[in-house]
Structure formats: structure tokens, C-alpha cells
Amino acid sequence: MPAIRIEEKGAVDWVTLNRPEALNAMNPEMIDGLRSYFMALADRPDRRIVVLRGRGKAFCAGLDLKNEVDRDKDATAPDIAMGLRMQRKIAEIYLAMRRCPQPIISLIQGAACGGGFSLAMASDIRIAADTAKMNCAYIRIGLGGCDMGSSYFLPRLVGASLAAELILTGKFISAERALSLGLVAQMVPEDGLEAAAEEDIRHMLGTSPLGLRLSKEALNMNLDAGSLEAAIALEDRNQILCANSADFAEGVHAFLERRAPNWMTD
Numbered sequence: 001m002p003a004i005r006i007e008e009k010g011a012v013d014w015v016t017l018n019r020p021e022a023l024n025a026m027n028p029e030m031i032d033g034l035r036s037y038f039m040a041l042a043d044r045p046d047r048r049i050v051v052l053r054g055r056g057k058a059f060c061a062g063l064d065l066k067n068e069v070d071r072d073k074d075a076t077a078p079d080i081a082m083g084l085r086m087q088r089k090i091a092e093i094y095l096a097m098r099r100c101p102q103p104i105i106s107l108i109q110g111a112a113c114g115g116g117f118s119l120a121m122a123s124d125i126r127i128a129a130d131t132a133k134m135n136c137a138y139i140r141i142g143l144g145g146c147d148m149g150s151s152y153f154l155p156r157l158v159g160a161s162l163a164a165e166l167i168l169t170g171k172f173i174s175a176e177r178a179l180s181l182g183l184v185a186q187m188v189p190e191d192g193l194e195a196a197a198e199e200d201i202r203h204m205l206g207t208s209p210l211g212l213r214l215s216k217e218a219l220n221m222n223l224d225a226g227s228l229e230a231a232i233a234l235e236d237r238n239q240i241l242c243a244n245s246a247d248f249a250e251g252v253h254a255f256l257e258r259r260a261p262n263w264m265t266d
Contacts, residue, residue, distance in 0.1 A: 003030035005055075006037065011048040012201055013102075020056025025064035026115055031090055034119075038096035048212065049204055050100075051197050052123060053107040060116025062137055063090070090115065094149045097122040098220055101213040105200060107193040108175075108184070113137040118148035121157060124216060125200060126183065129190035132175040134183075140170040156223055158183050208247040208263050214238040 005016040015037065017024035026034075041047060054060050097104055097119075106123035114137035120126050136154075139145035145167035154163035158181050166173060179187040188196045204212055218234050225231040242248055246264045254261035 002033070003027060004033040004037070008047075011046065011205065012051060013047050013049070014051045014053070017052075017054040017060055020054075020058075022064060022066075023058035023061035023111060024054040024056065024116070025061045025066075026090070027064040031093065034093045035089065035096065038093060038100055041096070041100035041102055045101075045209065047102055048209060049201055050102050050104045051107065051201070052104055052119065053193070054109065054116075056110075058110035058116075059106070059108045059112040059132070060119055061111050062114025062116045065141070091148060094118055094122045101216060103204060103212065103216055105197050107197055108132040108134070109190050109193065115148045118150055118153065121153035122149060124219075125185050126178075127186045127188065127193060127196045127200075128175040128178060128184040129193055130175050130187055131190050132178070132184075132187075133172040134178065135170055135172040136167050137170055139168065145170060206260070208242065208245070208251060208261070210245055210247060211242050214242065 001018060003017070003019055005018045007014045007016070015034075017030065019025060019027065019030065024030075041050070103125065104123040105125045105127065106120045107127050107129075108120050109129035109131050110133070112120050112132065112134040114135075117134045117136060120134065136145050136147070136150050138147045138150075150167060151163070154166060157163075158166075162181060165171070173181075173183070175184065175187045178184045186196050207215075215238075218231075218238055221234055222231040225234070247261070250264060251261050
């Protein structure tokens with residue numbers, strides 16, 4: 001059984017973490033699959049949106065620690081260089097998720113722990129089931145609490161105080177509290193996750209492909225903009241690029257004629 005399953009539904013990829021017996025913990029096959037998939041998306045303009053979800057009771061329980069223990073048993077001595085290479089390899093998944101031009105929707109049910117929590121945080125839209133619970137698990141197993149982008153994502157999503165609480169304690173945050181703090185966009189019954197995603201997908205597919213890609217780019221870059229002037233300069237650049245595309249003319253005509261637009265660019 002493959003560790004991830006990818007289904008193409010029109011212009012939308014539904015990516016399923018497919019190790020339900022291990023709560024979708026990340027083993028080497030899943031790490032390689034996610035890394036390769038997200039790194040390749042920059043060259044796939046036909047794929048407009050990605051939905052990331054976990055099969056079974058959990059979204060993703062983080063790194064498969066059983067695999068780590070088995071590897072340590074076989075090692076004669078700690079290999080720091082090899083450990084750093086693996087660390088960077090996993091981290092490249094989250095970098096690729098932010099760099100890819102496609103918006104990513106995460107559907108979170110059950111546990112999203114450690115690296116699984118970071119998969120959700122690296123997504124653009126997070127929709128949680130009422131069963132969801134998330135934590136920065138690293139500090140509970142003898143590591144530092146900052147890993148896989150958590151010290152970058154969390155303060156920007158929920159502020160420094162709550163980020164410190166979650167990172168320094170490893171405690172879980174419930175779906176209800178996550179919703180109240182803006183960490184997730186919606187909380188729905190578990191059987192309503194797909195329908196909630198479909199609504200956002202429908203709206204995004206109604207936008208121009210170029211406009212959607214540039215909107216994700218601007219949101220990413222302006223999180224760290226040095227000033228309002230820098231943020232507006234990027235917005236101005238993106239708007240002029242869109243305004244000089246055939247899709248802008250089509251969008252205006254469609255609006256005035258009260259019909260759905262026929263986007264021409266990919």
C-alpha cells in the first residue's frame with residue numbers, strides 16, 4: 001500500500017496520507033513521496049489546488065518514531081551528519097509547500113502532531129473536524145519544541161504568547177480553541193470535511209489561474225514585508241501582470257454580461 005495516494009479530480013489534487021494503521025506517521029516512503037510531490041508542483045500549472053488529508057482516525061501523528069528506534073538499533077554510533085541530512089530532507093517538504101504556487105487546503109481530523117501539525121500550518125487553509133487536536137510534540141520526547149517551521153508558522157498564525165505556550169509545553173490545542181484563535185478557518189463534523197473543502201475549491205476555481213497563483217505569492221511574501229510600501233509594491237506588480245493578461249479582459253466582460261468567465265491562461 002503506497003504511503004501517499006494522489007487523486008486528480010479535474011484541476012484539483014486530493015493527496016491522502018495513507019498509513020492509517022500508524023495514524024499516518026511519516027516513514028521514509030511518505031517523506032520521499034511528499035517531498036517529491038510538492039517540489040514538482042511548480043512545473044504543474046494544470047494542477048490548480050491541492051487538498052491534503054489523512055486516511056483513518058488521524059491526520060498525521062508526526063514522524064514515525066518506531067522507524068527511528070529501529071534505525072538507532074542498527075547504528076554502531078550516532079551519525080550527526082546523516083541525521084542533519086534527514087532533518088533537512090523532511091524540512092524541504094514544508095519549504096516546497098510554501099513555494100508551490102497552488103493553494104493547499106488541509107483537512108484535519110484526529111491527531112495532528114509534530115511534523116503533522118506543521119503540514120497543517122504550512123497549508124494555506126486549514127479546516128478542522130471537531131475531533132481534531134494539534135500539538136508541537138517534539139519537546140515531549142527530549143527534543144526542542146521548535147521544529148519543521150513551528151517557530152515560524154505559529155507566531156504568525158496565533159501570536160507570540162500562544163505560540164510560546166504550545167511550543168514550550170507540547171500541550172494539545174483542541175479544534176474549538178484553534179477556531180476561536182484563527183488557527184483554523186472552519187470547524188465541522190468529521191463527515192463534513194470534504195464538503196467544506198469543496199465550497200472553497202468552487203470559489204477558487206472561479207478565479208483566474210494567474211490571479212490565484214499571484215495571490216498566494218503575495219500573501220507568502222508580505223507576511224515578512226519590511227513595510228507597507230514594500231507590500232503595496234508587490235501588490236502593484238501583481239495587479240499589472242494580471243491586468244495585462246487576456247483573463248482580465250475576459251473577467252470584466254463576464255462581470256458586465258453577468259456570466260461565468262472563460263479563463264484562457266493556465
